[in-house]
Amino acid sequence: MSTRFWNGNMAAARAAQRARVQLVAAYPITPQTHTVEYLSQFVADGELDASMIKVESEHSALSACCGGSAVGARSFTASCSQGLQLMSEVMYFASGMRFPIVMAIANRTLSAPVNIWPDHQDTLVNRDSGWLQLYATNVQEIYDLTLLAFRVAEHVDISLPALVAYDGFILSHANEPVQEITQEQADALLPPPGVTERPILDPAAPVQFGEVLFPEWYPDYEYKKHMAVKDALAVIEEAFDEFAEATGRRYAPLEADGCEGAEVVLLGMGSMMQTARMAVDDLRAQGRRVGLLTMRSFRPFPEEALKAAMAGVDTLIVLDRDIGYGTAGMVYPDVTRTLYHADDRPRALNCVIGLGGKDITPQTILRCVEIAGEDHGDQTVFWPDARGPAEGIPWTGEVAPAGAGR
Template sequence: MTKELLTGNTAVALGARLSGVEYVPAYPITPQTEIIERLSRWANEGAMDARVVTMESEHSMLTAAGAASVAGVRTFTATSSQGLLYGFEMLYNIAGWRAPLVLANVSRGVASPITLEPDHNDVLSARDSGFLQIHAETCQEALDSVIMAYRIAEDDKVRLPAMVNLDGFYLSYTREPVDVPEQERVAEFLPPYRPQSGYMSAKNPMSVAVVVLDGRAYSYFKYQMHLASTNALAVHEKVAGEFEKAFGRKYPAVEGYMLEDADYAIVITNSLTTTARAAVQEMRKEGKKAGLVRIRLVRPFPRQQVADMLAGKKGVAVFDQNISVGSGGILYPEILSALYHRSDRPKKVVSFIGGLGGKRVGHTEFRHMVAVTEGCVRDDSQLASVLLFTDSDWQAVKGMLRTAGKGEVSQ
């Protein structure tokens, strides 16, 4: 094993290379492009035995990826933001084909207005498609998650595509020390892709796009996909255990931090978890019993583990780096659903939305979340979703719009 200073994008590309990927259909979009550039260079130099093909769109890219996977080829691709949405139709098709490819999504806010920086509306828009979703906190985890994703997706109990998500810019272009495992050790952990018997090929053509009427067959297939996805919970735990034995790094579906004696907990996903941990450490030094729950596996949703970790807490602050316009945070109702039937559920669960389009979220914001949640518990009150957007932010936005010639604006 060697330690290298890598961007998140390079770490993902290395994960694909070490996984023995054979086919990479691609289409460039910021901030994902570096992944494909790396894989293309390695393929051209003979450093990996794979074919990298630039397609004419993300829709074509995903179509080719799904077709190659069901034809028996270990397939990888990557996209971001508008690119994911452009190929959205094919996400449902690929999952319905039970094609166990891996797709890296480098999160970036969705226009309009246009932005290059991250939030999670792109990846969470795909939560119902049938793709498994693993969300990475660090560059190291981005690399490891790609390798683990193939083991989970290709398991006979699952056979579904997997999406590995990492935050654009915060991880994609940030360099961190990463332990790169040897190819031989990865090959021992991840055996060659073994497609299902009778898989599609030129000698064995078949149709997987027949019209199904009256709903019975359609319902059956959707139910089988749901069962396969729920199977992935146990498969993930098994694979995570084997990965820890092989490489010494532990990746539970749900991770608790300073949680055992905590009165208040922050629930979070992705790279801002690192900042939230530091804020929790600060609050602990001040005598405030704060903790953190980080959800790594978003689909299938590990509701039992989440509920067990939050049981008995006084208050929970759910941080959503996304917004379902007209409703609120996307993960917040899933947390509520997991807790609803528990007699030992927290007294208050409060929704916070922040980090949209890469807006900075620091220690102050996480401390504010805990303070507001404490207030709700103390006053026995409940708030609607709290948008972490201050008066000074609003004044800055008005200044930018005036500079752009938009004149006076109202809140």
């Protein structure tokens, strides 16, 4: 195994190569474009034996992947932001027809105003598309999670599409050391490409996909899809276990660190959780009891692990790099819904940070922790970095001037 110095898009492309993808169809959009360019190069150089389908839009890209998946081919695409929104219609077809397509997403916010920088708005507005959603915190995880996404998506009890999300630029364009997985290791972790027990289009044994389903049976179909998303959690855990044995790198759908009895626990997804780790290490060095919950799987949602991590926790702060306009961030509602019925129910606050690529620095995280110790009445949703740079600028809450309750 060798150490590479790859950017995030290269890590996603190399993982798809290791997975021996058979069909790639994608359309370029900043900051994802490299991923497809690299794969195109691998195919041209004979490093990857896949059909590279040129398409005229993201809608067509995902449609082509659906076609490939319908005949049993391991299919891969990549997108983000407006491109993902153009795919959105087809995302529901992909999950409805139970096609285990894997998609890499270099998270980028949604226009307007035009902005090419990262937040999780693009993937989270597709929360209910029936896709599994994994979030990487560094470049190594982009590589590892993309490879494992094929295994989880293709599991015969799941058979759902999966996306692997990573922050645009901050991860997609950052080079970091990546431990490469050998082809033998990858082959041992994944089923052979194109070999599947799920129904596929075959002239010898004709089947039909996506036909009309009348109201009488529709809820039953939806229930099965709903349960498949839930059941994917155990499949992910099993995949993580086997991956840890093979590589020594251990992941969890929800990774808890120092949460028990903590005065404050920070929960979030993506690259900010590594920056948060730095801030938390510093706070711990000062004697503060601060925990971290890194969520790698947003769909399926790790409910039990979340409840288990709340023992003795005073305040949970959900860091959302996204906003459900008029309500709160989009991770927060799932967290509070889960904890409403938990035995140990902490106070739960929500910090909306880093929208449109606003830099999330250790000071941003420290500011979020400070909020837990301040009196803001019954205010629960905060925008700590919404005005001025994160460095040394007073926070602004939902109500101005800062500090007013609501």
